[in-house]
Amino acid sequence: MNAPPEARAEDRPARLTVGVVGAGRVGPALAASLQLAGHRPVAASGVSDASRRRAAALLPDVPLMAPAEVLAHAELVLLTVPDDALPGLVQGLAETGAVRPGQLLVHTSGRYGVQVLDPARRAGALPLALHPAMTFTGTPVDVQRLAGCSFGVTAPDELRLAAEALVIEMGGEPEWIAEDNRPLYHAALALGANHLVTLVAQSMDLLRTAGVAAPDRMLGPLLGAALDNALRSGDAALTGPVARGDAGTVAAHVTELRKHAPGTVAGYLAMARATADRALAHGLLKPELAEDLLGVLAERPTTSQGDDR
Numbered sequence: 001m002n003a004p005p006e007a008r009a010e011d012r013p014a015r016l017t018v019g020v021v022g023a024g025r026v027g028p029a030l031a032a033s034l035q036l037a038g039h040r041p042v043a044a045s046g047v048s049d050a051s052r053r054r055a056a057a058l059l060p061d062v063p064l065m066a067p068a069e070v071l072a073h074a075e076l077v078l079l080t081v082p083d084d085a086l087p088g089l090v091q092g093l094a095e096t097g098a099v100r101p102g103q104l105l106v107h108t109s110g111r112y113g114v115q116v117l118d119p120a121r122r123a124g125a126l127p128l129a130l131h132p133a134m135t136f137t138g139t140p141v142d143v144q145r146l147a148g149c150s151f152g153v154t155a156p157d158e159l160r161l162a163a164e165a166l167v168i169e170m171g172g173e174p175e176w177i178a179e180d181n182r183p184l185y186h187a188a189l190a191l192g193a194n195h196l197v198t199l200v201a202q203s204m205d206l207l208r209t210a211g212v213a214a215p216d217r218m219l220g221p222l223l224g225a226a227l228d229n230a231l232r233s234g235d236a237a238l239t240g241p242v243a244r245g246d247a248g249t250v251a252a253h254v255t256e257l258r259k260h261a262p263g264t265v266a267g268y269l270a271m272a273r274a275t276a277d278r279a280l281a282h283g284l285l286k287p288e289l290a291e292d293l294l295g296v297l298a299e300r301p302t303t304s305q306g307d308d309r
Contacts, residue, residue: 030132030146
């Protein structure tokens with residue numbers, strides 16, 4: 001069997017010098033991934049000790065410098081700063097003349113599309129929004145996790161091919177998100193991933209309180225199966241006392257939570273109400289059992305001491 005022909009140089013995207021503004025958990029990992037694809041990281045900016053350590057681990061020998069200097073050295077610049085800092089950063093870089101015509105300026109915010117880059121675009125930059133739908137640790141394992149990771153991509157029509165090529169080179173899968181849908185897209189990811197971490201951490205705390213020596217070992221198979229079932233079947237995967245309409249069990253849960261972890265009660269009630277609504281809508285919770293259950297869930301969380309409202 002003949003080996004597939006090697007890609008011709010002219011068929012591959014041009015190799016670019018890469019800069020990172022904001023050496024948090026995301027930027028160094030993406031730059032390291034682009035380096036594996038043949039691009040060349042040449043500069044990064046980072047202020048905190050943690051940022052400097054991440055840059056040193058993932059981008060060894062890449063010098064740290066001020067953001068404007070990063071732009072002066074790189075053809076492709078990754079803006080990987082917190083969402084709230086992004087508009088001001090872009091405005092400042094554009095106003096100080098740091099942006100060069102023809103420079104690819106890529107931000108990784110889930111919230112924003114390319115309009116946030118308009119000040120740089122007016123200065124001649126080529127704007128892209130490439131948001132990896134992945135949680136990052138700031139360690140080399142992040143580069144491996146990018147394989148098969150979906151990226152929420154927003155780009156001008158003339159830059160769609162460039163955006164797609166960069167994502168594929170990082171091992172990712174481009175998913176096109178309309179400019180107006182970016183906040184909703186990001187809210188969906190935060191609801192699923194960020195809140196999941198909180199729920200799992202609370203569950204582990206409660207299991208430790210209940211005397212379980214290895215809550216992570218107990219939860220691992222259960223949560224893995226629940227996640228797999230949910231991704232495969234959606235609401236049909238709902239199980240447990242809320243979906244069954246076991247009002248007495250849910251009431252016992254609330255009593256124990258009030259006793260041992262009162263800070264979790266509001267979240268438990270809110271998620272149980274949302275679960276009940278979905279179970280009712282999809283015919284999993286029998287209407288005749290829902291009334292008692294919803295009565296339990298209608299309880300107001302007890303107020304903290306000193307709050308007499």
